[in-house]
Amino acid sequence: MEGLAVAWGMLIGSVIGFLLAVSVVIGALVCLKCRANLRTGTSVSASQRITAASAAESDSNLGQDSPRSSEWSNMSMWLEALKKKTVVSACGIPKYNYGDIKKATCDFTTAIGQGAFGPVFKAQMSTGDTFAVKVLAADSRQGQHEFLAEVLLLARLHHNNLVNLMGYAAEMEQLMLLYNYMSNGSLDSHLHDDNQVPLSWDLRVAIALDVARGLEYLHYGAVPPVVHRDIKSSNILLDQSMKAKVADFGLSRHDKIKSRSSDIRGTFGYVDPEYVVTRIFTKKCDVYSFGVLLFELITGRNPQQGLMEYVEFATVDAAGKLGWEEIVDIHLNGEFDIQELAQVADLAYRCVSDVSRKRPSMRNIVQTLSSILMKRRSAKKPQQTPTTAAEETYIEIDLIEKQDALIER
Template sequence: MAIAWYIMYRKKRFDRSHDTEKVCPRADNHPIRINGSDSSTVLSDSNQSRDSPRTSEWSNMPQWLEGLRRKRVASACGIPKYSYKELQKATWNFTTNIGEGAFGPVYKAQITTGQTVAVKVLATDSKQGALEFLTEVLLLGRLHHRNLVNLMGYCAERGLHMLVYVYMSNGSLASHLYNEKHEPLTWNLRVQIALDVARGLEYLHYGAVPPVVHRDIKSSNILLDHFMKARVADFGISRQEKSALHSSSDIKGTFGYVDPEYISTSIFTKKSDVYSFGVLLFELMSGNNAQKNLMEYVEFVALGVEDNEGWEEIADPRLEGKFDVQQLNFMGGLAYNCVNPVSRKRPSMREIVLALSEIRKPRNSETYRVITEETTFELDLQGTFDSSLTER
């Protein structure tokens, strides 16, 4: 009798654990480098060939959605699940609106631990649907880096989907560039923000296994914490690199930032993120909105770049001339390489991180030299880039 009871007990445990794994694949299926505090100096082994045990985690999204709604599943991949009532109370019945994005309204909230968080509610008519909600839950539950916005929990109840994030008290980079109520960002701070974002993207491209492409890098998706440290946010349309390499007629992204090669081929790669990052660099330099003909202005200024001079013409007037001309010319050259119309001639995010790290060091030479495992390239102050040495 005891033996029969033991066999039945073991079978029930197996069935229950097997059912849970259907809803939430084990985290070790996709090992993520947790120690990503400084991805520019500690490079992961994610560039080695390594296939995920799951054939297509994206194809199982509807199953995920069903799993999230099951009351007996307390969390998805280790991410805490909040009830609707908990978040309703934390947001004072959703009266603490602090913004509106493509995803839906965002509310400031205080959870039971006393910590201040941000709650994003998926609007019923949002362009981003349930799959985008699940993409964020799935990805951010496994991506850990100081330059990515941390997901603290989720809620899927009453036909609503909500995401709980670390609260970024200084808002978006876009608000600091275009809202007059904010003090102008100093040049040194702009350089630091660029490096923060580059490190976050480098981690996605080389630290995550499989690699992830963000697909919507823009100033409104860069959030700033209390110390003005930048983090990359909004992973609703992000994809694993293998998925992004498939051609699709449904072009994703934001006008002004989208890689023209992606538009023509419908194939998104890491270098498409690099293009968007290049646009972001020009935004930081100029204070001009990428959706208001920024790149046309850049091409016009580029015509006058000669003898290591010229990019200072693009400098944000709010800087009032308080910037290092040598650094600005270097950043202009780097940004111009990032937006090269031929993707294979663009630098990698790994190279960009090292290049931006160099800009913060005192230099007497007129040439910055960047060395990585894959390549060595030189970038002079005019922005001349030897494409024959670029990663291919």
């Protein structure tokens, strides 16, 4: 009997032990599942919050001018960061001392211009470098957005036909941008200042191509693409070799896949009428402004002098073709190629079409202007055998195509 009792005791103990082990395993599994559900719920909740925030962010774009991307979404944070010594590694643009700039500009007495951002001064640095310094006007609230736009965009945009941002200053409650000094000033001054020697026709076409190449890079070489939004003659600067560079990126914005709605920004006369109506800016807004600039080069008039009304006068169909010769700048004294004039004017007229989709792309514009210059060079060469002339033409075309390919990359 005693042995039977011991056996029963061992059996009961084994059963109880087994049940306890099963209970522990089940409890552990339940805990793990609850913990997993908690994590999943947190993840979903975070995802939902991100989606909701993105939707709210997208909605907040409507009717506003400044982008709500990570670059501009917290302007005060970026401005504070720009004042720190370590910001050079963040944006890649050197930071200059306010005192050094003050000394280089002779206490800000070397004014060379005035823009929407503020006054511009010539600075002769102790290093031997010569800069143009744009100083944000104290009463310019929008200037803070423009200051950030230029620093953040030009830190990553580099092209022969864009001005180079060489540095900035952000201290003493002053915001400044430092550029390479462009010794020949703006295109505006050469076209409209009586004290300047009139630009030749050949140089005007070359300048147009320089500007077009700069815009082509913004539209197709930059990632993501950039819309300049303020192309005008005063924003085209000329270096010592009269090579043109696009300047002033304060209003520039990324060209997203989805059209962007904004307040109307730009300069009267250069602004795309379709943009004014729809409040949506695209690359074709720059194309329209470039068309106006082409007509400014042709006529020597700016939009404030009734430029586009003057152009419409030439489009009156009296004899079956456009009379572009009637509106050419009188300062050219008739020294221009009539065929080139017709090609450039026709290109400009297509650029200012009221319907944006009918306008050419900046890539098409570069190809057209390049072709005009290539034909001019070929015509000026001495007579050659057909084979030699053909070979040189193929070489020029190949060089242009390679240059375009490099810009696109």
